[in-house]
Amino acid sequence: MMFEEKPEGNGSLIDENQLYLGVKQQANRKPGASGKAKFSARQEANDKCYLPRKSLSMYTWQEIQRHNQETDQWLVINRKVYNVTGWADRHPGGRKVLSHYAGEDSTDVFRAMHPDPDIVQLYLKPLLIGELAPEEPNQERNKNSQLVEDFQELRRTLETMNLFNANLGFFFLHLAQILVLEALAWVIVWHFGSGWLVTMFISCLLTVAQAQCSFLQHDMAHLSMFKKAKWNHLMQIFVMGHLKGLSAKWWNMQHFQHHVKTNIYLKDPDVNLGPFLVMGDLQPVKYGKNKIKFINYEKQHLYFCMVGAPLFMLVYINMKSILAMYRRRAWKDIAWVSSFYIRYFITFGPFYGIFGTMVLIYLIKFLEGPWMAYVTQMSHIPMKMSNEENQDWFSTQVLATCNVEQSFFNDWFTGHLNFQIEHHLFPTMPRHNYHKVAPLVKSLCAKHGLPYVNKPMLKAFGDTLRALKKYGALWKEAYCMHPQT
Known part of the structure; x- marks a missing residue:
């Protein structure tokens, strides 16, 4: 299942108040907008899923696993590769939960700990840097x-x-x-x-x-x-x-x-x-x-x-x-x-x-x-x-x-x-x-x-x-x- 296909998740590491505020600002270009600006974050995320995008870089597991340091953190979620290094300090669940999975596949833990991946995607989208090469398995080979x-x-x-x-x-x-x-x-x-x-x-x-x-x-x-x-x-x-x-x-x-x-x-x-x-x-x-x-x-x-x-x-x-x-x-x-x-x-x-x-x-x-x-x-x-x-x-x-x-x-x-x-x-x-x-x-x-x-x-x-x-x-x-x- 690809990330854009709305996988369900459970358990929030994201302050959803901030998420909804972020969606309001994106919709109206001014903070704190109300009324119709309270457009569903899930619907916006779904719409963005079908927008055309540039081709992504391809990575092997060997390359990804090298990015497992506190100052260099990559995650794999549903075969997509994200560089979360610069965003880790702003993660409402704490930077450590991200660093603990740096260089690893975190698909299952992501789905386990987030109630609505569609909303979280608004934050993940700018962090997307590539995806697993077609010949690579979904998880690490071990x-x-x-x-x-x-x-x-x-x-x-x-x-x-x-x-x-x-x-x-x-x-x-x-x-x-x-x-x-x-x-x-x-x-x-x-x-x-x-x-x-x-x-x-x-x-x-x-x-x-x-x-x-x-x-x-x-x-x-x-x-x-x-x-x-x-x-x-x-x-x-x-x-x-x-x-x-x-x-x-x-x-x-x-x-x-x-x-x-x-x-x-x-x-x-x-x-x-x-x-x-x-x-x-x-x-x-x-x-x-x-x-x-x-x-x-x-x-x-x-x-x-x-x-x-x-x-x-x-x-x-x-x-x-x-x-x-x-x-x-x-x-x-x-x-x-x-x-x-x-x-x-x-x-x-x-x-x-x-x-x-x-x-x-x-x-x-x-x-x-x-x-x-x-x-x-x-x-x-x-x-x-x-x-x-x-x-x-x-x-x-x-x-x-x-x-x-x-x-x-x-x-x-x-x-x-x-x-x-x-x-x-x-x-x-x-x-x-x-x-x-x-x-x-x-x-x-x-x-x-x-x-x-x-x-x-x-x-x-x-x-x-x-x-x-x-x-x-x-x-x-x-x-x-x-x-x-």
Whole structure:
């Protein structure tokens, strides 16, 4: 399928407010035009597809793969070659997600991470420099072309089944759950007072609300629910900033990197947790050989239980968000995050005072930490971690993720992140459809001899600790076997 043929995509790395503004300016030659100037970006892109163009240069994979440096980045999408070097700094999803695919075929990741390629084409068109030579395969020669073709056929099937369409009622029900829990907490403390037992109870209610807010934010980051892009953007920063108290922009950039290169050292930020943890089969050995010992990694599974998980939200995520907002001078995010704290002071300040309200907030984040740490890490820490191998999209995601068995409780408790395989293959498919897709993904795995790992939740939690213990043992062995030079 050629790029001009409107391939469907999922998951936005593009600020669609900017895209629509760009279309308005192109249509009227003046910014901010309204009325009929709100001409559909998709229709404009489709019209441009059929305009005659100059013949394109032809490139081989060998030539393309040389352009994989930060200062020289080429991408291949549907056999078209794009030079994104000069535009990388303006990429709303961050420059790193582009540099991670420089010199590679990025057709599948492009379709996975963008909800409307027709709109994105308005930005890609000026970057087009050529196409693959006719004798060149669609992907690099080291990739399994049959697997890639089968996966793309699976995606087309799912699109035909309308499984990428979100049920707004499902997500607004989850939003209502969060708001009801927060209102209930206030009613309880208003009626029963701020005693110790009441405080612990409302802390639990608010912890559930915050955890479900995390899952809803995850949806908002990936899904394009509303026809008007500004509503998608507003809903996301409302959920992440006002309800959650974290920077939406920072979270997006971190999360998109995790998705495009899952469990790849130096590219997936969720893998690069040193000096706190060493993970996988390679990183512990590297640390051991180089005599790196910030902590005793042999006992890191215990540190994870007793320190890492409880402080995951309170310290690690919170501090990274604050530092990112400060360094980037992200005033909009700062305003929304401030509104989170202001809301808590207005709501609970009369009962607890300023200091007591801060203690309540930190207690909630402390309680939420283990929940989020285990849910987000149980599907990745025990799985394959490697250096860049330039595998096809399907293999990369399946080998780096695993599922947890479905049940009503598991789905609710994990925000449907128990379907990590399906979520990583189709990042912006609405989570209420994952269970429908799972049998088809499992069948494709069986056809190509790839493992489809699905386990009980308690085993998944245990495997996380067992994997950390194994990685610590690898570090210890390497540390002891290689004398310090």
